[in-house]
Amino acid sequence: MVLLAIKTIKRYAKIYLLLNKYQAMHYFTYRAGLYMGLVVDFGHSLVVIVFYQVLYSNIQEVAGWNYHEMIFLIGLNMLSSFVVLSSVVILNLNMLPEQIKDGKIDLTLTKPLNSLFYITLQRNYIVGYISMLPGFYLMYYGFSNLGYTLSLLNLLSGIVIFCSGYIIAYSILVMFASMSFRFINATTLARLGQRIILEFKMKPHQIFTGGLRILFMFIFPVIFMSSVPAEAIMQGVNVWYVLLSLALAAIFLFLTIKVWNFMIKEYTSAGG
Amino acid sequence: MIFVTSSGNIGESYCFIVKKYFHLFKNRMQVNLEYRFDLAGYFFLELITVASFFVLWIAVYKDQDSVAGFDLGAIMAYYFLAPLIGALVTVELSNSLGVRIKDGFLSSLLIMPIKIWLLFIVNDLGRKFYPALVTIFFYALAGIGLYFLTDIEFDLNFQGIIFAFLFVVCGLFLGYALDLSLGFTAFWIDDIWGFKHLKYLAYSLLGGLSFPFEFLPENMQTVFNLLPFKYMYYLPLSYLLGNRTAESALSDLLGFVFWMIFAAILAAFLWKKGIKKYGAFGN
Numbered sequence: 001m002v003l004l005a006i007k008t009i010k011r012y013a014k015i016y017l018l019l020n021k022y023q024a025m026h027y028f029t030y031r032a033g034l035y036m037g038l039v040v041d042f043g044h045s046l047v048v049i050v051f052y053q054v055l056y057s058n059i060q061e062v063a064g065w066n067y068h069e070m071i072f073l074i075g076l077n078m079l080s081s082f083v084v085l086s087s088v089v090i091l092n093l094n095m096l097p098e099q100i101k102d103g104k105i106d107l108t109l110t111k112p113l114n115s116l117f118y119i120t121l122q123r124n125y126i127v128g129y130i131s132m133l134p135g136f137y138l139m140y141y142g143f144s145n146l147g148y149t150l151s152l153l154n155l156l157s158g159i160v161i162f163c164s165g166y167i168i169a170y171s172i173l174v175m176f177a178s179m180s181f182r183f184i185n186a187t188t189l190a191r192l193g194q195r196i197i198l199e200f201k202m203k204p205h206q207i208f209t210g211g212l213r214i215l216f217m218f219i220f221p222v223i224f225m226s227s228v229p230a231e232a233i234m235q236g237v238n239v240w241y242v243l244l245s246l247a248l249a250a251i252f253l254f255l256t257i258k259v260w261n262f263m264i265k266e267y268t269s270a271g272g
Numbered sequence: 273m274i275f276v277t278s279s280g281n282i283g284e285s286y287c288f289i290v291k292k293y294f295h296l297f298k299n300r301m302q303v304n305l306e307y308r309f310d311l312a313g314y315f316f317l318e319l320i321t322v323a324s325f326f327v328l329w330i331a332v333y334k335d336q337d338s339v340a341g342f343d344l345g346a347i348m349a350y351y352f353l354a355p356l357i358g359a360l361v362t363v364e365l366s367n368s369l370g371v372r373i374k375d376g377f378l379s380s381l382l383i384m385p386i387k388i389w390l391l392f393i394v395n396d397l398g399r400k401f402y403p404a405l406v407t408i409f410f411y412a413l414a415g416i417g418l419y420f421l422t423d424i425e426f427d428l429n430f431q432g433i434i435f436a437f438l439f440v441v442c443g444l445f446l447g448y449a450l451d452l453s454l455g456f457t458a459f460w461i462d463d464i465w466g467f468k469h470l471k472y473l474a475y476s477l478l479g480g481l482s483f484p485f486e487f488l489p490e491n492m493q494t495v496f497n498l499l500p501f502k503y504m505y506y507l508p509l510s511y512l513l514g515n516r517t518a519e520s521a522l523s524d525l526l527g528f529v530f531w532m533i534f535a536a537i538l539a540a541f542l543w544k545k546g547i548k549k550y551g552a553f554g555n
Contacts (some may be wrong), residue, residue, distance in 0.1 A: 032462055038464040040470065043470060046473070047473055047482060054482075055332070055487070060486055186313060187313075192317060195320045199321060200324055200327075201330075207328065
């Protein structure tokens with residue numbers, strides 16, 4: 001049983017690497033697209049940086065987060081945004097409504113592969129991984145001006161929460177996008193999941209109080225993508241958050257598989 | 273009706289021209305209406321954006337009463353109304369126009385008895401008609417909700433609304449002229465997909481979508497006020513919220529006329545040069 005699982009994982013990892021090797025070759029062959037992508041991505045990051053720069057030129061802190069803590073959060077947020085957008089959204093989920101409308105999923109369903117894996121993860125937007133590099137610099141710049149000491153435990157707990165946050169974001173995005181099987185050409189549905197994640201994940205989690213805290217901690221737990229891991233790395237580990245993020249990631253992934261399998265039954269091929 | 277003029281040229285009556293373009297507008301509108309669930313999605317997208325700004329600014333104003341002269345009510349009104357202005361002024365024809373040029377599909381349009389720039393503008397108006405209606409409906413609902421359920425009051429006046437409408441129309445015209453110029457660059461550039469993003473970035477930073485210009489240092493405000501992007505969000509919002517008065521309207525209108533002429537000449541120049549370079553091949 002274990003051997004079979006390892007063999008399956010190995011097979012999928014090999015397919016994933018091959019698919020992305022071709023994708024990388026494509027991008028480095030047509031470099032104009034690569035450069036345009038970089039300009040656009042840096043521009044998007046610039047908008048966020050300038051917004052908070054302007055905001056902090058008028059105020060001292062937001063929900064207890066000072067300027068340099070916010071810079072660290074913006075850096076980590078850039079990483080999480082580009083990882084999620086590049087691996088799941090741009091070349092996969094964003095294409096799904098049109099593929100369903102045009103009946104292009106047929107070819108995928110005939111392949112001896114898991115449809116969830118192949119449809120949602122088959123292509124990476126390679127440019128995004130280059131675009132996220134300034135995020136590391138922002139994290140370094142913010143952290144080095146704070147006077148905190150970096151501990152391995154804090155870093156590891158931050159990474160664990162970040163990875164759980166990635167799985168949660170993936171699950172939310174896929175659940176929203178899978179509704180395209182039911183509502184044909186509903187391109188905004190896929191964007192709804194994205195919008196919820198991108199708009200709320202970069203805000204300090206302390207700004208969510210009352211009902212909003214429950215909403216963004218349990219129903220759309222986007223705070224585990226940037227704000228909570230940033231706090232864990234800077235100020236120390238909170239075991240409750242680590243355990244909660246792991247549990248939520250498992251629950252959300254399980255739900256996503258169920259929702260996907262249910263929704264894909266709605267697919268009626270070309271002319272749907 | 274098609275007729276022959278005294279000089280022997282074949283012409284069209286104005287009525288026929290209007291009918292022709294109105295038909296194209298109606299067709300595009302109907303295409304949008306076919307996928308009604310997508311239209312409903314716009315409502316929720318706007319809701320999420322507005323909610324996210326509200327949450328952030330409520331947190332900011334917990335520690336202070338005023339930021340750059342804006343109190344909480346004023347800043348909430350600014351971000352609340354920004355998507356409404358956006359639904360009316362934003363245009364999206366550079367991408368579709370660019371793809372047509374890049375893939376050679378412009379050829380089929382060139383032989384039609386239509387003005388290509390007008391066709392794309394009419395198409396875009398048709399595309400945005402129902403999403404704009406949905407957004408206006410959402411704002412009407414939200415306005416009623418805010419009036420009856422909360423203490424938040426937006427200080428709107430008739431003069432401000434009239435000027436805001438005037439500058440929305442100006443923004444729309446300028447947006448089309450700039451977008452046409454951007455689309456025509458596809459005669460020389462292959463990767464035109466980024467246009468829409470670059471435009472959004474310009475509107476966000478320089479057009480007042482991310483923050484009102486009052487948040488900037490004075491020298492930056494001067495620079496931002498000289499650029500054409502302020503007609504997209506900042507000016508309509510400023511007039512609507514009473515931050516700008518009738519005295520500044522004339523200079524703003526003169527600025528619009530300058531940028532409009534500049535953008536129209538630029539678009540015409542790019543078209544003239546580009547169409548000579550254009551080639552569509554097949555075998």
